[in-house]
Amino acid sequence: MASILSAGTAAPNFTLPVTPDQNLTLSDLKGKNVIIAFYPADWSPVCGDQVTLYNELLPEFHKHDAELLGISVDGVWCHAAFARNRNLHFPLLADFEPKGEVARKYRAYRATEGVCERALFVLDREGTIAWSYCSPIAINPGADGILDALDQLSKKANAHGHSEDAHQQK
Template sequence: MLEVGTPAPDFTLQDQNGNEVSLHDFKGKKVILYFYPKDNTAGCTKQACAYRDLYPQISQHGAVVLGISKDTVRSHKKFEEKFELPFTLLADPDRGVLNAYEVQKEKTMYGKKVMGTVRTTYLIDENGIIQDAQEKVRPEEDPQTWLEKIQKQENQ
């Protein structure tokens, strides 16, 4: 996991509509950048739908949500449409951004060691600096956690 207080690595990936999106496109906004293993799986669907449900409140606090996985643009489009997701999903099939953010790690699945995406969320400030980070997040609780962190920052 990358260190809090360091610049977030910039990237350019395709979104669910095939448009190129860069992290620097969101300069001046807070970014909740969450990495997840795979579209249309139980945990990832719970997490995405929880972000969907809280998206209006997150937006009210000047933040955007970006979800990244190794899935394709086409897979992301189907996922977005199926669950009416109002935020950007970014495709990283080459895993370059997943590696840059140190979320590709060895995991144990069904007793075997495999490389996979560790569910991780970063909060990046308006200047592109990592303000907070958490790995091995609980999918259904992750969005509420970050909404509360953004609200708490505003009240300081």
């Protein structure tokens, strides 16, 4: 397995397509916690289970003022069909061309297969990696690690006098 970027590292910025005519830039999300879920392929069974679980947990992630981004080397049209099929309510970013460029920055690319590792990153509001985990590619890592990391960030924010409620504009 890859030795992905570890906690304490500044998350590399990137801009990737979300749809054929819309991009998302990581630095635009500064001030929020961000969950980045790299995964190998849209239509693989394990990936399907993983993104469906995260989709169900979106309200929980949003309670922590966290945005979820899914990233694979699939193209935007593949993502669009997969998101529609799974009724996903979070962006799937296409790390398609140059292939795996963003995954490589996070050291989460499997060059032998040409896919992303099943790697998770939780970034704090400043864009620093607070937690990262690389799962065996055939295993759904679930969400416990993400939720634990978000809990820690919330505790840290509350200890520094930042109220979570101030960020709840929804």
